[in-house]
Amino acid sequence: MISYAMEPGPVHLIRLNTDADLLDGITAFAEENEITTAWLTYLGAVRRASLRYYDQEEQEYRDFVIEEPLEVVSGVGNVSIVEGRPFVHTHAAFADSAGAAFGGHLNTGTIVWAIEIRLQRLLGPDIVRLPDDCTSLDLWGGTL
Amino acid sequence: MISYAMEPGPVHLIRLNTDADLLDGITAFAEENEITTAWLTYLGAVRRASLRYYDQEEQEYRDFVIEEPLEVVSGVGNVSIVEGRPFVHTHAAFADSAGAAFGGHLNTGTIVWAIEIRLQRLLGPDIVRLPDDCTSLDLWGGTL
Amino acid sequence: MISYAMEPGPVHLIRLNTDADLLDGITAFAEENEITTAWLTYLGAVRRASLRYYDQEEQEYRDFVIEEPLEVVSGVGNVSIVEGRPFVHTHAAFADSAGAAFGGHLNTGTIVWAIEIRLQRLLGPDIVRLPDDCTSLDLWGGTL
Numbered sequence: 001m002i003s004y005a006m007e008p009g010p011v012h013l014i015r016l017n018t019d020a021d022l023l024d025g026i027t028a029f030a031e032e033n034e035i036t037t038a039w040l041t042y043l044g045a046v047r048r049a050s051l052r053y054y055d056q057e058e059q060e061y062r063d064f065v066i067e068e069p070l071e072v073v074s075g076v077g078n079v080s081i082v083e084g085r086p087f088v089h090t091h092a093a094f095a096d097s098a099g100a101a102f103g104g105h106l107n108t109g110t111i112v113w114a115i116e117i118r119l120q121r122l123l124g125p126d127i128v129r130l131p132d133d134c135t136s137l138d139l140w141g142g143t144l
Numbered sequence: 145m146i147s148y149a150m151e152p153g154p155v156h157l158i159r160l161n162t163d164a165d166l167l168d169g170i171t172a173f174a175e176e177n178e179i180t181t182a183w184l185t186y187l188g189a190v191r192r193a194s195l196r197y198y199d200q201e202e203q204e205y206r207d208f209v210i211e212e213p214l215e216v217v218s219g220v221g222n223v224s225i226v227e228g229r230p231f232v233h234t235h236a237a238f239a240d241s242a243g244a245a246f247g248g249h250l251n252t253g254t255i256v257w258a259i260e261i262r263l264q265r266l267l268g269p270d271i272v273r274l275p276d277d278c279t280s281l282d283l284w285g286g287t288l
Numbered sequence: 289m290i291s292y293a294m295e296p297g298p299v300h301l302i303r304l305n306t307d308a309d310l311l312d313g314i315t316a317f318a319e320e321n322e323i324t325t326a327w328l329t330y331l332g333a334v335r336r337a338s339l340r341y342y343d344q345e346e347q348e349y350r351d352f353v354i355e356e357p358l359e360v361v362s363g364v365g366n367v368s369i370v371e372g373r374p375f376v377h378t379h380a381a382f383a384d385s386a387g388a389a390f391g392g393h394l395n396t397g398t399i400v401w402a403i404e405i406r407l408q409r410l411l412g413p414d415i416v417r418l419p420d421d422c423t424s425l426d427l428w429g430g431t432l
Contacts, residue, residue: 001313003302008408011183011266013222014147015284025145039299039406041185041329043220043235045198053385054333056357056401064387069200073235073247074218074362074381076331078301078404089404091331091361093218093237093381093389095247097197099208101237101391103245103361103383113200114279116222116233118183120152122299135402140303155327155410157366158291159428169289185329187364187379189342213344217379217391218362237362237381239391241341243352245381247389257344258423260366260377262327264296 002140006037009121016117022046022110023088026117030079030086035119036126036144040090042075042117049094049102050109059136066102069113070094073101079119080127082138087129146284150181153265160261166190166254167232170261174223174230179263180270180288184234186219186261193238193246194253203280210246213257214238217245223263224271226282231273290428294325297409304405310334310398311376314405318367318374323407324414324432328378330363330405337382337390338397347424354390357401358382361389367407368415370426375417 012033016025030038049070052061077090092110093103125143132139156177160169174182193214196205221234236254237247269287276283300321304313314328337358340349365378380398381391413431420427 001302001304001308001317003300003317006299006301008152008296008299011150011152012147013150013181013183013266013271013284014145016145018278020145029145029147037301039301039329041183041220043222043233045200047200051383051387053359053383053387054357054401055385056333056335062385066387069198071197071235071248073237074220076329076362078331078406089331091359093245093247093361093383095195095197095237097199097206099195099197099210099246099248101245101247101381101389102387103381103389104359104387113198114276114281114283116284118222122301127301132402134306137402139402140301140404152296155294155296156291157294157325157327157410157415157428158289160289162422164289173289173291185327185364187366187377189344191344213342215341215379215392217381218364237389237391239339239341239381241343241350243339243341243354243390243392245389245391257342258420258425258427260428262366 006122006124009123012119014117016112016115020112022112023106023108026088035079036081037122038079038119040077040119044072044115045113046070047111047113050107051104052107053104080129082129150266150268153267156263158261160256160259164256166256167250167252170232179223180225181266182223182263184221184263188216188259189257190214191255191257194251195248196251197248224273226273294410294412297411300407302405304400304403308400310400311394311396314376323367324369325410326367326407328365328407332360332403333401334358335399335401338395339392340395341392368417370417
């Protein structure tokens with residue numbers, strides 16, 4: 001187990017524009033505001049969802065798209081540093097017109113209908129993702 | 145993109161009573177405590193779920209009810225101002241006895257079995273929802 | 289309705305190790321750090337999920353296991369006191385390789401692939417769970 005003790009910082013409430021890319025929009029906000037370590041939750045709706053599932057055996061992502069308007073019932077994620085720049089890692093759950101729920105790792109290509117985000121800066125060390133041998137993922141492991 | 149920089153305020157941990165209306169209960173708490181801008185997450189269980197899906201093409205809500213006891217696996221939402229009063233916007237994911245997940249925009253008529261909420265006041269401008277031409281929704285757009 | 293006004297405390301960002309037990313890992317962190325009242329959200333992936341559904345009529349839990357690698361699309365929960373010790377209550381939503389979502393009350397036996405947690409201490413009274421006659425659950429009801 002690795003843990004980092006941080007102090008709660010400012011909270012940004014963010015509304016993304018219709019037709020924005022959800023993942024790119026969050027990343028752009030982090031870059032423009034020089035946010036290096038943060039936690040976020042969000043809700044809203046999207047025109048389509050672009051998701052990934054990590055195949056733990058093959059150690060690679062499987063990408064898929066849900067090509068219909070969906071509610072975003074729960075989004076959670078964080079910002080940390082990869083190769084010196086802010087990197088957004090977020091998962092989300094979605095629901096269709098019948099209420100059925102889907103989810104996964106958020107990929108680019110998820111198009112906003114209306115999204116409301118709470119992103120809180122966390123004050124302390126800047127947390128850096130490093131390659132993890134066990135999972136072949138970039139996981140928290142260093143600090144700046 | 146619109147964003148508001150807020151400072152984190154007090155956190156209210158709230159337990160709603162069995163048979164309360166989940167959405168009305170959160171709204172009542174906000175009104176009684178004069179909470180104008182806040183973020184909330186919650187978990188628990190309900191006797192039934194009353195949800196909405198927004199039809200993006202027709203620009204109107206489709207309402208539906210799930211008439212069985214469900215776990216609330218994830219609730220997320222916020223409080224902002226509509227027509228001068230606190231307005232609660234929240235989405236939630238639910239799971240049935242087989243673990244299947246459902247979700248949507250929380251409507252009145254969702255009846256509490258046991259619910260635990262974290263609601264944090266956000267200090268700064270009071271955020272106001274205004275009609276949005278593109279989506280026909282009330283979205284964050286003004287401040288008091 | 290019962291509510292407790294708390295001040296936001298330090299935020300712990302926690303990465304659990306592959307093959308750890310998710311619920312036991314959070315509980316161990318709380319015990320080792322003497323955390324009595326906190327709120328947490330998390331995301332990641334697991335090798336298998338071990339969940340519970342509360343049968344509201346019979347007033348007992350129904351346990352089930354999903355024996356496959358899953359994304360954790362949303363986890364939410366809290367720490368409070370039961371019988372003098374930190375007790376973790378958390379629900380989570382998961383998604384499989386097709387994106388289908390499942391969820392419930394997190395049980396021991398959920399095995400971590402990679403998990404990132406935000407756990408925030410809440411400063412104020414230590415909140416105690418007490419037996420609730422109506423639901424036969426331990427619910428927030430006392431303070432230390």
